[in-house]
Amino acid sequence: MQAILVEELTGPDAAKVTDVPEPEGAHPRAESERLLVEVHAAGLSFIDPLQTRGKYQGGIAPPYVAGSELAGVVLEAPDGSGFAPGDRVGGIVWQGALAERALALPDYTVKLPDTMSFAEGASLYMNYSTSWFALHRAGVQPGETFLVHGAAGGVGTAALDLASAFGARAIAVVSSDEKAEVARRCGADEVVRSDGPWLDEVRALTDGKGVHVVIDPVGGDRFTDSLRSLRIGGRLVVVGFTGGSIPEMKVNRLLLRNLTVTGIAMDVMEREQPGTLRLVRDRVQGLADEGRLRPLVGARFPFAASADALRSLEDRSAVGKVVVEVRPEG
Structure with missing residues (x-):
């Protein structure tokens, strides 16, 4: 599959379209719960350009697939997670969203209302x-x-x-x-x-x-x-x-x-007060279900221009959420 790979920590220009293996196992933070998503849109945040320079405190060593947030359709879900194949979802992944398929984390994922586009869904949870x-x-x-x-x-x-x-x-x-x-x-x-x-x-x-x-x-x-x-x-x-x-x-x-x-x-906080992640997820899910959340998509970039999307955050020209359309809607 294709993904945006960062092979050296030299900034957004290091982010290149590359063929990479399909995701295996589960997300490193998901405690062996495999939640696989077909990515339609990836949302970027301030941590993404920082990671391309090795400056994010929670970053990882290269090579890594960029992209901190995703929206798409569930392909595989663990039993008891509340998710099932076909669900439209959005969530935080920290790395890996800028790819055709990505591993997500049940505790950091919500179901998208039918009225919410994938671009908005990639602008939601983080x-x-x-x-x-x-x-x-x-x-x-x-x-x-x-x-x-x-x-x-x-x-x-x-x-x-x-x-x-x-x-x-x-x-x-x-x-x-x-x-x-x-x-x-x-x-x-x-x-x-x-x-x-x-x-x-x-x-x-x-x-x-x-x-x-x-x-x-x-x-x-x-x-x-x-x-x-x-x-x-x-x-x-x-x-x-x-x-x-x-x-x-x-x-x-x-x-x-x-x-x-x-x-x-x-x-x-979850380690000190178990249930914190569920509390936050449930509140955001509830407000989304009620139609009270209106994520602002500030800019949309095509998949091949992911480096430009990262750069827009680094130079602080972006407003709202910067979204890369992995699979353009419509």
């Missing part, structure tokens, strides 16, 4: 499970206000879309007029620009008190101002570091204003 878990870990309550950085990206747009499910007000931080429009379409109540006095604007929008929660997939230089944007007793959730650098902080900021900073990693 972003929405991450955003839902971040809002859940932050304890967002109805009537509270949260701020999300990188709000036109995959995690950001999902968080904005989830605001109504949590009954919360959402403030989006973006870097351009185009991204501001995307954020508004995805449910932002207010939008501020990262290249302007966004902290002052956020304070003005919250009557000088600040927001209850910050969802931060960006990190970098704005982290300190994110802490400043919180009201007393506020909570900040660290999702990732797409800004390129891991911030440090003076913990007296937490002490003096009763702030809480937490990270999220569902698989790690």
Whole structure:
């Protein structure tokens, strides 16, 4: 079968269309549960270009098949998994999605509603499970206000879309007029620009008190101002570091204003609190079944242009989810 293989860690240009063997056994994280999917679309995230350079903390050595998320049709499923051949599914795989067939993980896979395209399905689970878990870990309550950085990206747009499910007000931080429009379409109540006095604007929008929660997939230089944007007793959730650098902080900021900073990693939490993965999956599945999730497909690339798709994430030109159409729909 054909796949996008990365044979050296030199960046997106290393991703090439290559003939590779059919997937054998089960996904390395699936505990011998073989869930084989015919891939129709692959979704990319910030971890994909990082892995092509060996910079992702959960990455693997080359050669490897790229692609962190997929959508397609189940070919084989283990007993008791809840899946069966013919099911339309989407899920996280970390590596391997950019191929004609791929191994998936039952705990990180959901069934797609009939109304959802494969491109949307490849934009669903990673972003929405991450955003839902971040809002859940932050304890967002109805009537509270949260701020999300990188709000036109995959995690950001999902968080904005989830605001109504949590009954919360959402403030989006973006870097351009185009991204501001995307954020508004995805449910932002207010939008501020990262290249302007966004902290002052956020304070003005919250009557000088600040927001209850910050969802931060960006990190970098704005982290300190994110802490400043919180009201007393506020909570900040660290999702990732797409800004390129891991911030440090003076913990007296937490002490003096009763702030809480937490990270999220569902698989790690599963080891400490079994049932975490099922909780997240069931919540995302339920919202999808109710028709309340609207994944934003920001850009579509043909299979042969997978390196271009990876590059669009690395140069931060992408909005929403970047999708590679392995088998074009229609």
